[in-house]
Amino acid sequence: MARATTVEHVTVIATESLSKRYPRVTALDRLTVDITPGVTGLVGANGAGKSTLIKILLGLAPATEGRAAVLGLDVAAHGAEIRGLVGYMPEHDCLPPDVSATEFVVHMARMSGLPPAAARERTADTLRHVGLYEERYRPMGGYSTGMKQRVKLAQALVHDPRLVLLDEPTNGLDPAGRDEMLGLIRRVHTDFGISVLVTSHLLGELERTSDHIVVIDGGKLLRASSTSDFTQATASLAVEVTDREQELLAALTAAGLTVQAKGHLLHVDIADDATYDAVRDAVAGLGVGLVRMEQRRHRIAELFTDDEDLTYEDPDAPTTEGTAPTAEATAPRAEATAPTDPTLKEGEGRDAA
Amino acid sequence: MTQPETMPTPGTAPDVIHNIGYRKYTGPRLGRGYARLSLYSQSLRGAYGLGRSAKSKVLPMILLGAMCAPALIMVAVAIFTDMSKLPVDYTRYAVIMQAVITLFVASQAPQSVSRDLRFKTTPLYFSRPMERVDYVAAKYAALSTALFLLTALPLVILYVGALLAKLSFGTQTAGFAKGLVSVLLLSLLFAGVALVIAAVTPRRGFGVAAIIAVFVITYGAVSSVQGVASAQENYDVIGWLGVFSPITLIDGFQTWFLGADSAFPHASGPPDALAGTVYLLAVLALIAGTFGLLMRRYRKVGLS
Numbered sequence: 001m002a003r004a005t006t007v008e009h010v011t012v013i014a015t016e017s018l019s020k021r022y023p024r025v026t027a028l029d030r031l032t033v034d035i036t037p038g039v040t041g042l043v044g045a046n047g048a049g050k051s052t053l054i055k056i057l058l059g060l061a062p063a064t065e066g067r068a069a070v071l072g073l074d075v076a077a078h079g080a081e082i083r084g085l086v087g088y089m090p091e092h093d094c095l096p097p098d099v100s101a102t103e104f105v106v107h108m109a110r111m112s113g114l115p116p117a118a119a120r121e122r123t124a125d126t127l128r129h130v131g132l133y134e135e136r137y138r139p140m141g142g143y144s145t146g147m148k149q150r151v152k153l154a155q156a157l158v159h160d161p162r163l164v165l166l167d168e169p170t171n172g173l174d175p176a177g178r179d180e181m182l183g184l185i186r187r188v189h190t191d192f193g194i195s196v197l198v199t200s201h202l203l204g205e206l207e208r209t210s211d212h213i214v215v216i217d218g219g220k221l222l223r224a225s226s227t228s229d230f231t232q233a234t235a236s237l238a239v240e241v242t243d244r245e246q247e248l249l250a251a252l253t254a255a256g257l258t259v260q261a262k263g264h265l266l267h268v269d270i271a272d273d274a275t276y277d278a279v280r281d282a283v284a285g286l287g288v289g290l291v292r293m294e295q296r297r298h299r300i301a302e303l304f305t306d307d308e309d310l311t312y313e314d315p316d317a318p319t320t321e322g323t324a325p326t327a328e329a330t331a332p333r334a335e336a337t338a339p340t341d342p343t344l345k346e347g348e349g350r351d352a353a
Numbered sequence: 354m355t356q357p358e359t360m361p362t363p364g365t366a367p368d369v370i371h372n373i374g375y376r377k378y379t380g381p382r383l384g385r386g387y388a389r390l391s392l393y394s395q396s397l398r399g400a401y402g403l404g405r406s407a408k409s410k411v412l413p414m415i416l417l418g419a420m421c422a423p424a425l426i427m428v429a430v431a432i433f434t435d436m437s438k439l440p441v442d443y444t445r446y447a448v449i450m451q452a453v454i455t456l457f458v459a460s461q462a463p464q465s466v467s468r469d470l471r472f473k474t475t476p477l478y479f480s481r482p483m484e485r486v487d488y489v490a491a492k493y494a495a496l497s498t499a500l501f502l503l504t505a506l507p508l509v510i511l512y513v514g515a516l517l518a519k520l521s522f523g524t525q526t527a528g529f530a531k532g533l534v535s536v537l538l539l540s541l542l543f544a545g546v547a548l549v550i551a552a553v554t555p556r557r558g559f560g561v562a563a564i565i566a567v568f569v570i571t572y573g574a575v576s577s578v579q580g581v582a583s584a585q586e587n588y589d590v591i592g593w594l595g596v597f598s599p600i601t602l603i604d605g606f607q608t609w610f611l612g613a614d615s616a617f618p619h620a621s622g623p624p625d626a627l628a629g630t631v632y633l634l635a636v637l638a639l640i641a642g643t644f645g646l647l648m649r650r651y652r653k654v655g656l657s
Binding site for chain 1 (some may be wrong): 380409472478
């Protein structure tokens with residue numbers, strides 16, 4: 001096994017035909033994936049096997065077959081060592097309400113082996129980095145969801161791990177809170193130099209944060225590639241105008257752009273920054289009102305279909321900023337696989353609201 | 354500790370006032386033993402409400418006071434009335450005060466383990482280098498120590514008082530030592546039984562009620578059947594019945610092995626060597642068994 005370093009191109013996580021079968025469900029099915037340093041988004045519907053994978057990577061559940069290594073250490077043989085080098089942020093609430101964030105994170109730092117003085121110092125630093133200031137001395141029971149998520153992230157970072165596993169860190173956050181959390185996750189890698197594996201059932205939010213995206217479904221690897229492969233290939237601009245869509249389509253086509261009409265929306269393939277100018281000029285030229293112009297990216301459903309055969313059942317669904325449509329897009333897929341994996345139904349679309 | 358190196362912070366807006374950059378931790382990382390010790394001391398302090406809210410200090414401190422007050426009174430009386438011996442044996446004190454001990458263990462065992470289950474904090478422990486056995490051992494040892502402090506402190510008061518009252522040094526020291534052995538076993542036994550019950554439920558109230566019920570009902574059942582046996586002058590049965598409740602188990606054990614006077618009706622402790630051995634084995638089996646059950650309980654907890 002190669003010794004892991006922080007040098008680029010070394011795998012942080014490597015799995016080799018990793019399987020986990022429970023009596024009724026196959027949670028992971030011969031998953032082989034290499035994850036390199038940086039921010040990696042692990043995307044899948046609820047029950048796709050994300051949490052199971054994290055459990056195995058932390059050495060807390062044995063794999064039924066196959067192997068996995070984290071930071072060059074085999075999970076079956078070096079579980080405790082791995083857990084010393086890795087931070088974990090669970091999906092569920094895990095904070096006792098009657099202690100303050102400071103006390104709690106100090107305690108968790110000591111559980112990771114930091115001496116008392118270092119634990120206090122690192123706690124103060126880490127809470128500041130995640131954006132918790134005066135409120136860190138108050139009992140956590142009174143915190144907002146956003147503050148609780150920050151404390152959960154802080155306890156995963158307090159021992160300065162080489163890798164953090166973040167399980168659905170944006171769950172339950174409002175759009176602004178999601179953006180802040182995603183920005184924070186990005187900084188964990190860029191500023192702190194810590195690799196990140198972040199799971200979500202929403203591709204839309206991870207593609208803005210991650211360097212790489214791994215999509216799993218029903219415990220199988222569906223796709224793994226860099227984020228740019230996912231998004232740049234078909235990055236397009238959704239344009240909605242008050243009137244005369246057909247004339248705008250003709251004008252834009254004449255300007256040399258690839259345009260498709262999808263109901264009221266026009267999808268303009270983005271060639272470069274000049275595309276935005278061309279659209280603006282064309283709209284202004286026609287003298288119609290521009291209702292919206294926004295970047296469109298893949299919805300998770302599109303990953304499950306052939307790239308050449310994109311279908312938009314709901315042409316009004318914007319994907320770039322609002323993450324909700326992505327969750328909706330996840331649901332049909334989850335239902336499609338439900339017969340083989342009953343856990344998929346659990347909580348699906350909960351965040352779509 | 355070495356000076357932490359300052360990491361370059363690309364991608365950070367320069368106008369963020371608070372950002373002094375992320376500092377890597379290069380200091381020592383102590384192992385499982387240290388984590389276990391930290392959890393032990395945190396749990397032990399927690400049992401007396403230290404490091405917790407003012408409200409949570411009230412009950413344990415009242416119970417500690419209630420546990421020590423009779424000892425202080427006895428000592429005062431012994432000193433001022435020139436008694437030749439203490440009114441209560443060292444080994445008998447905990448048996449008399451069992452209600453206080455039961456209340457303490459019933460209130461603090463759920464505090465120690467049910468909270469971690471209820472607020473799902475356990476995954477955070479097990480996602481760190483510590484293993485299941487570290488967690489269980491730390492929690493078990495912490496509650497046992499807390500109980501030992503509760504039960505041994507009044508014995509210390511009695512002992513010091515006895516020496517001040519100029520009672521026989523040899524007799525008092527021997528009695529004190531036997532008392533300590535007895536409360537040590539009692540602490541381990543009570544902590545184990547209470548933790549197993551508390552670890553089953555994430556609901557603290559249920560845990561408290563269930564622990565009190567187990568201690569009170571078993572003791573009540575044993576003493577009433579002993580009462581019946583006493584009325585029928587069946588003294589051997591009285592001696593055997595004590596095996597079936599924690600406090601009478603300790604009573605029978607110390608009667609046979611430490612030469613204490615039994616609190617059973619007619620002071621009829623274990624009737625023979627076989628019974629005495631059964632008491633010892635029952636105490637040890639319960640301590641080991643409850644530890645084993647706790648280990649089993651946490652096998653499934655994992656991350657969820």
